[in-house]
Amino acid sequence: MDPEKGFEQTIERDQRIEPRDWMPDRYRTTMVRQIAQHAHSEIIGMQPEGEWITRAPSLRRKAILLAKVQDEAGHGLYLYSAAETLGADRTDLTEKLIEGRQKYSSIFNYPTLSFADVGVIGWLVDGAAICNQVPLCRSSYGPYARAMIRICKEESFHQRQGYELLMTLMRGTDAQREMVQNAVDRWWWPSLMMFGPPDADSTHTAQSMAWKIKRHTNDELRQRFVDMTVPQAEALGVTLPDPDLRWNEERGHHDFGEIDWSELKRVISGDGPCNAERIATRRAAHEEGAWVRAAASAHAAKAKTREVA
Ligand code: ACO
Numbered sequence: 471m472d473p474e475k476g477f478e479q480t481i482e483r484d485q486r487i488e489p490r491d492w493m494p495d496r497y498r499t500t501m502v503r504q505i506a507q508h509a510h511s512e513i514i515g516m517q518p519e520g521e522w523i524t525r526a527p528s529l530r531r532k533a534i535l536l537a538k539v540q541d542e543a544g545h546g547l548y549l550y551s552a553a554e555t556l557g558a559d560r561t562d563l564t565e566k567l568i569e570g571r572q573k574y575s576s577i578f579n580y581p582t583l584s585f586a587d588v589g590v591i592g593w594l595v596d597g598a599a600i601c602n603q604v605p606l607c608r609s610s611y612g613p614y615a616r617a618m619i620r621i622c623k624e625e626s627f628h629q630r631q632g633y634e635l636l637m638t639l640m641r642g643t644d645a646q647r648e649m650v651q652n653a654v655d656r657w658w659w660p661s662l663m664m665f666g667p668p669d670a671d672s673t674h675t676a677q678s679m680a681w682k683i684k685r686h687t688n689d690e691l692r693q694r695f696v697d698m699t700v701p702q703a704e705a706l707g708v709t710l711p712d713p714d715l716r717w718n719e720e721r722g723h724h725d726f727g728e729i730d731w732s733e734l735k736r737v738i739s740g741d742g743p744c745n746a747e748r749i750a751t752r753r754a755a756h757e758e759g760a761w762v763r764a765a766a767s768a769h770a771a772k773a774k775t776r777e778v779a
Contacts, residue, residue, distance in 0.1 A: 481682055486612035489555040497681055500674065501611050502558045503572075504683065509549035510567045510574035514748050516542045518582045519591055527585060534631055535588060541624045548621065552613040568753045576734055577664045579742030586639055586646075586653040592632015593706075594654075594661040594699070600625045601695040602665060605685035633702070640707050647707075654703070655711045662726075663734040665692040671731075696724050 473492030480487055487493055516539050523539065526532035550560045566572040577595055582588065603622050609615040639646045666688040669675055678684040686694075696715075703710050714727035736742065 481610055484608075484682070486615060487610050488612045496677075497683075498556050500678060500681070500683060501614065502553055502556050504678075505549055505553040505556070505614055506558065506563045506566070507573050507575070509546045509553060509563070510572060511578065512542050512546035512549060513567075514574045514578045514752060516546075517748055517751055518578055518580070518744075519588055521582055522585060522588050525585070526588075531585075531588075531635070538592075538628050538631065541628065545621045545624070548617040549614075552611075552617050555613045556611075564756060568749060568756060570740060570749065573738060575664060576737040576742065577660050579737050579744045579748060580656070580660055581744055583656070584649050584653060586636070586649040587657070589632045589635035589639065589650065590653040590657045592628050592630075593636055593702070594632075594657050595664070596625050596628040596632060597699060597702075598661045598664045598695050600629060601698065602691050605691075608682075608685055610682040633706070636706055636708075650706075651708050654708045658711050659729065659733075660737075662692055662695070662729055663737075665689075665695070667731065667734065668729075693723055696726050700724055 474494070477487065477491065477493055477497075480491070487497070519535060520539050523532060523535050526535050550563065553563060554560060563572065567574065577598075582591070600622060603618055603625065607615055607618045607622060609618065636650055639650050666672055666675075669687045669689045672688050675684060675687050679687065700710065700715070700717075712727045714725060716725055717723075718725045737745070740746075
């Protein structure tokens with residue numbers, strides 16, 4: 471069969487494209503772009519919360535946070551492996567990240583000012599990530615879709631730990647409740663921006679939907695997230711910082727206020743509150759880890775020689 475027809479049929483039948491299957495160059499490029507950005511987000515995403523590991527208020531919270539940040543590293547590694555199945559090179563992807571030639575999620579360019587931010591990241595940021603990533607378990611590229619299943623299970627756990635942390639703080643003192651509200655006020659709008667630009671301005675959505683890489687548009691997922699989060703905020707006892715947020719009976723959804731898209735553009739183009747710091751930290755970790763990579767490669771080469779002998 472004509473390979474292009476085979477590709478189209480696989481997509482049409484809702485089956486998966488596998489690494490050795492023929493695929494259009496643009497499909498490959500799009501998949502590498504999305505998977506690499508996603509992997510970079512997981513790796514850079516270790517930083518904002520990682521900063522609180524040494525300052526966690528109890529041994530229990532420290533152990534939970536440490537495990538969570540390690541999970542994010544694991545997610546990054548599965549995703550780099552998925553990108554490698556498309557012919558991408560991990561070293562090259564890392565170089566592109568630290569040289570600012572590849573993107574990562576805007577959300578990780580905001581500072582974590584208090585321990586409540588750890589809870590709010592779990593609740594809102596990981597909540598948004600789940601909303602966006604559960605449909606990606608049905609993404610048309612097999613290795614990506616399969617990686618997403620495990621990642622989503624772990625993200626759900628992260629989301630619950632964040633919510634549990636916040637419930638604990640909300641049962642505490644007035645100062646603790648204020649700390650939670652302050653964190654919610656700072657993270658709410660950036661969390662909505664995680665879903666990407668509005669559909670009308672999204673470069674890739676139409677093609678990615680046609681190829682079934684994406685199963686829903688940016689705006690559809692953003693709306694789903696708002697609808698899901700409003701009752702959780704009520705249960706928690708916090709106010710979402712949007713005077714226009716209200717239930718719309720006719721639409722069967724919540725209406726919400728205008729997002730400041732100029733802020734998203736600024737943060738994506740490198741001018742967010744912590745962009746420079748995040749990249750500098752990643753670059754330093756990469757450079758300081760060079761001897762570990764060299765030692766691991768030397769060990770692997772030695773082991774291979776031994777196998778042959
Ligand atoms: N932060 C940074 N860049 C973004 C963001 C964002 N929140 N949203 C969109 N962009 C970028 C896109 O990557 C694209 O840039 P490019 O053309 O240079 O590659 C551009 O803005 C236009 O956006 P879209 O056309 O809407 O891009 P796309 O169709 O890829 O949709 C989305 C963006 C929704 C983020 C999609 O790529 C996706 O679902 N990715 C997988 C999930 C993911 O990466 N999550 C990371 C954060 S979650 C976490 O790590 C906990």
